[in-house]
Amino acid sequence: MTARLLAAAALSAGLLFAPAAYAQTAAAAVRPPVATQDGIAKVIAERAAALVTVKFVLAVEGGPGGENELEAEAGGLMIDGTGLVLVSNLEMGGSPGRQRARAQAKNIKVLIGDDTEGVDAKLIGRDSELELAWVQIDTPADKAYAAVDLAKGATGKDVGDAGVAGGAGGVGVLGVVGVVGVGDTLVGLDRMNKYYDRALVAFTTQVGGLTKKPRNLIIPAGGKIEWIGLPLFTVSGEFAGISVLQPIGADEEDPSAMRNMGRTAGFDRGLKVMPAAEIAASTARAVEAFKRGKALGMEEPKIETPATQPIVPPPAGEMPKP
Numbered sequence: 366m367t368a369r370l371l372a373a374a375a376l377s378a379g380l381l382f383a384p385a386a387y388a389q390t391a392a393a394a395v396r397p398p399v400a401t402q403d404g405i406a407k408v409i410a411e412r413a414a415a416l417v418t419v420k421f422v423l424a425v426e427g428g429p430g431g432e433n434e435l436e437a438e439a440g441g442l443m444i445d446g447t448g449l450v451l452v453s454n455l456e457m458g459g460s461p462g463r464q465r466a467r468a469q470a471k472n473i474k475v476l477i478g479d480d481t482e483g484v485d486a487k488l489i490g491r492d493s494e495l496e497l498a499w500v501q502i503d504t505p506a507d508k509a510y511a512a513v514d515l516a517k518g519a520t521g522k523d524v525g526d527a528g529v530a531g532g533a534g535g536v537g538v539l540g541v542v543g544v545v546g547v548g549d550t551l552v553g554l555d556r557m558n559k560y561y562d563r564a565l566v567a568f569t570t571q572v573g574g575l576t577k578k579p580r581n582l583i584i585p586a587g588g589k590i591e592w593i594g595l596p597l598f599t600v601s602g603e604f605a606g607i608s609v610l611q612p613i614g615a616d617e618e619d620p621s622a623m624r625n626m627g628r629t630a631g632f633d634r635g636l637k638v639m640p641a642a643e644i645a646a647s648t649a650r651a652v653e654a655f656k657r658g659k660a661l662g663m664e665e666p667k668i669e670t671p672a673t674q675p676i677v678p679p680p681a682g683e684m685p686k687p
Contacts, residue, residue: 397580405567408552411602413565414511415443417450417552418476421499422485423458423469431566440499440555441475442596444609444648446509448484448502450475451607453551453594454491457498461612464618474583475502477510481559490651490661496609499651513596515648518641519545540641545570545583545640551605553590563626570597578660582611583638590636606638 419441427431439456443449445651455461458468475481485503492498545551547571556563563565573586590597595608613633654661 372686392494402405403567408598408600408602409554409565409567410679412513412552412596412598412604413545414478415513416565416596417443417557418475418483418563419450419452419457419486419554420476421457421470421473423468423470425458437470440594443477443510443512445514446512447505449484449512449652450502451501451596451648452498452500452608453607454493454496454498457488457491457500457609458497459473459491459493459498461493461496463611473500475500476563488660489655492647492651492662495647496611497607497639497644497647497651497656499648500657502662505644513604515604515641515645517603518645519599519605524671545572545575545599545605548576550600551638552581552587552600553595553597553608555592555595562591579611581640582609583640585636585638590638593636604641606640606644608636609638609639611637 417440419439421437421439422434422435425444439452439457441450441452444451457470470488473488475486476483484506486500487503488498489501490499541660551570551572553568553570554564555568557566568590570585572583572588575582576582576584585608592610593608593610597605597607599605651661
């Protein structure tokens with residue numbers, strides 16, 4: 366994976382801010398202006414407290430000498446005051462698509478705010494197709510944790526044949542609270558690793574398109590998203606989704622992709638945003654399965670990596686986030 370490229374400038378209180386250039390679209394004439402620094406600061410003030418860090422030990426089977434273990438971290442988003450955390454399935458050792466997990470996360474701890482020790486937690490479910498995983502803190506705190514309510518997430522407008530909000534040639538009603546449409550600005554939040562004191566970073570991107578295949582996805586444009594599992598919000602603070610890989614499977618490769626390499630491949634291969642509504646529905650299934658004593662997406666046994674393709678972990682110590 367390539368390292369994150371975070372062009373940063375001082376915001377306030379030591380925060381970093383990297384606004385992307387606003388992409389011109391057919392909706393530009395009627396859309397509200399790109400988020401201002403005040404708008405981004407508002408998102409930070411309202412949502413940053415829900416960002417957490419998940420520390421764990423990743424146990425990988427099939428490498429040299431059998432099982433290998435390495436310390437790892439992943440960014441997470443608190444989505445329930447009792448301690449339910451949304452995190453990228455890939456960062457938690459999962460595999461994309463319908464593949465089973467090749468590694469298991471254990472000794473999980475969730476770091477909240479300035480805490481450097483963490484509280485004990487467990488992995489309660491995975492959705493490999495949507496690239497989601499959920500971690501639950503074992504013992505709820507006396508006071509509810511700051512969390513993002515998935516039920517109040519932003520919704521995407523209907524996608525027509527042209528793949529834009531409102532259908533072919535249309536942009537629908539623009540600038541409406543609760544709606545994500547082409548040309549809208551999204552604000553992403555992340556924390557750097559412990560070497561940088563887990564400093565908060567904000568970045569912006571624009572919605573370049575919406576698609577229903579292979580599932581509902583937001584296609585970012587006009588600003589790069591450099592890593593998976595990052596939460597994104599509308600400029601009014603509503604949860605829009607998280608960044609995902611969503612790779613094209615070998616059996617789903619479009620023969621026209623090579624012909625279109627110079628035109629759309631960047632969007633085809635780049636990171637996407639899994640919409641809030643999809644995340645909310647999958648989370649509900651995961652929580653219900655956990656209540657029944659079953660962990661969603663974790664019933665199947667692990668696959669051992671073939672000896673001919675060993676997984677070689679990095680040197681001992683913390684695995685930094687690229």
